[in-house]
Amino acid sequence: MQEPKIESPLNPLPPVIVALVMVMGGIEAVLSLGANGLIGGPGAVGWRLTAMQDYAFLNTVFDWMMQNGRFPPEHLMRLITYPFVHYNATHAIMVVVFLLALGKMVGEVFRAWAVLTVFFGAAIGGALAYGLLTGDPRPLVGGYPAVYGLIGAFTFLMWMKLGALGENRNRAFVLIGFLLGIQLIFALLFGGDHTWVADLAGFATGFVLSFVVSPGGWTHVLAKVRGN
Incomplete structure (x- = not known):
């Protein structure tokens, strides 16, 4: 007699998302523990500030590179390291929540390399838009632009699904509209910065990249171009 197969009520997270969360959460744990004097001694209080100086995207550094035509690796890496440094634990937790939710939905369809490409x-x-369009002297840190890229990928999936069903594809953009609306309200009530530029650019990048990296994406693009 064959024993019944017991399935977990919770679908496992894609490994690539687990890896990103572990790296992001691990860095934040070290910085938070150090800031509270639980590890690292007195010098650990300044770890977060040091991390921002070394790994955040800084417009002053970006402007220097553009003006001098020099792009040292230690500064170019800021384009991909800033998502893993946050202002505080709350900032990091909110990013991780979005990463888990959107990463699960996108990661169940996209291959691991495609998820990383979008992220x-x-x-x-997001960083390039922040540097080219804002000139804001404040550091760009945190994973929101990268997570907004996953929102772009999720929007792409919804856009494709609605198109296949013959429904209004504009409905796919409800989520990004809602999130940007919340950001606008907070900016009006409490004063805002220019990080929304990076977030919106991250979303657009993720949406566009999905045409290429999604399963059958490039084939679909060629079919559309050829009118098939």
Whole structure:
């Protein structure tokens, strides 16, 4: 007699998302423990500030590179390291929550390399937009632009599904509209910065990249171009 197969009520997270969360959460844990004097001694209080100086995306550094035509690796890496440094634990936790939710939905469809391409591609796109369009002297840190890239990928999946069903594809953009609306309200009530530029650019980058990296994505693009 064959024993009944017991399935977990919770679908496992894609390994690539688990890896990103572990790296992001591990860095934040070290910085938070150090800031509270639980590890590292007195010098650990300044670890977060040091991490921002070394790994955040800084417009002053970006402007220097553009003006001098020099792109040292230790500064170029800021384009992909800033998503792993946050202002505080609350900032990091909110990013991780979005990463788990969107990463699960996207990671169940996209291959691991495609998820990483969207995540880091959106981080790069967000940073470049922040540098080219804002000139804001404040450091760009945190994983929101990269996570907004996953929102772009999720929007792409919804956009494709609605198109296949013959429904209004504009409905796919409800989530990004809602999130940007919340950001606008907070900016009006409490004063905002220019990070929304990086977030929006991250979303756009993730959406566009999905045309290429999604399963059958490039084939689908060619079919559309050829009118098939």
